[in-house]
Amino acid sequence: MAALGACACVALLAVVWFAAFHIGFFGHADQSIYQQFGDLHDHGHVESVAGWLVSWFNPDPYVYLVVAVLAVALLRRRPRSAFAVGAIVLGANVSTELLKHVAAAPRPGSLFAGGTSPLPPASWPSGHSTAVMSLVLAAVLAAPARLRPVVAALGATLAIAVGYSVLATGMHYPSDVLGGFLMAATWALAMVAALTRAERWGASPSTPSRARVSVRAALGAPGAVLLAALVLTAVVLISRPHDVVSYAQAHEAFVVGAVVIAALGLTLSTGVLLSVRR
Secondary structure, three states, rough: OOOHHHHHHHHHHHHHHHHHOOOOHHHHHHHHHHHHHHHHOOOHHHHHHHHHHHOOOOOOHHHHHHHHHHHHHOOOOOOOHHHHHHHHHHHHHHHHHHHHOOOOOOOOOOHHHHHOOOOOOOOOOHHHHHHHHHHHHHHHHHHHHHHHHHHHHHHHHHHHHHHHHHHHHOOOHHHHHHHHHHHHHHHHHHHHHHHHHHHHHHOOOOOOOOOOHHHHHHHHHHHHHHHHHHHHHHHHHHHHHHHHHHHHHHHHHHHHHHHHHHHHHHHHHHHHHHOOOO
C-alpha cells in the first residue's frame, strides 16, 4: 500500500509539473490563484501573520522542529522510526532543492504586467511547503499510535496554513505548493514501505502482526478538522452572507485553489496515517 502510494505521488508530481508549465489552461489558473491570494496584501494583518508562519520553516528554526520530532521517536525507543524521520525530512528537502534546478524554466506570466512572471525560474516545487509537509508526515510516523490521528489532523492543518501563507506572501504559485506536498509524501510513503519490509524480515513466525490504525480512527480527526472548517465557513456565511458571496464570486480562483490545497494536504496526511503499521 505505501509503496503504491509513493509511486502515485511521483506520478502526480509529474502531472502537476507538466500541467503548470506546458498546459495553458492550468498555467492560467496557476497565475489567477496566485494573483487572488496576493489580494490579501490589502489586509496588513494577514500578510504579517502569513510571513510569521512561513518563517518557522526557514532553515534555522526548522532544524529545532526536526530535532523535536526525532527526540519523540528516540524517547519511544524506535530507532528505525528515528532513522525514517531523518530520511523523510532530509530526502524530501534535498530532492526539492535539486528538482528546483533541474526543472527550472521561465514561469507563465501572461496575466502580469509585461507578460513576465514575478517568480524566478527555479521556484517549483516550494521549499517551504516541502519542509512543513515532510515534518508533519515524519511526526505522524514518530508519534504513539493512539495520538497519530490527532497529529495527522493538526499537522495537515499546519501544512495547509503554510501553503496558503506562501501564496499570500507572493513567494510561490499554487502548483509549487502542490509539488512540495507531493515530494514530502513520496519520501514519507517510501520510508513507511521500507519500515514495513524491515519489520517483516525481522519478525519471527510467532510474532503477532501489528494492526494499522483503523480507517474509522484515521478518518475521525481529519474529519473533525474538515467539519470545523465547514462550521466556521457556515458561521461567517450566516453572519455576512452578502459579503461572503460577493467575495467568492469575485475570487473564484482563490476558492478553487484553497480547496485543492486543503484537499491534498488532508489526503496525504490521512494516507500516511493509514499506511503506518506501528
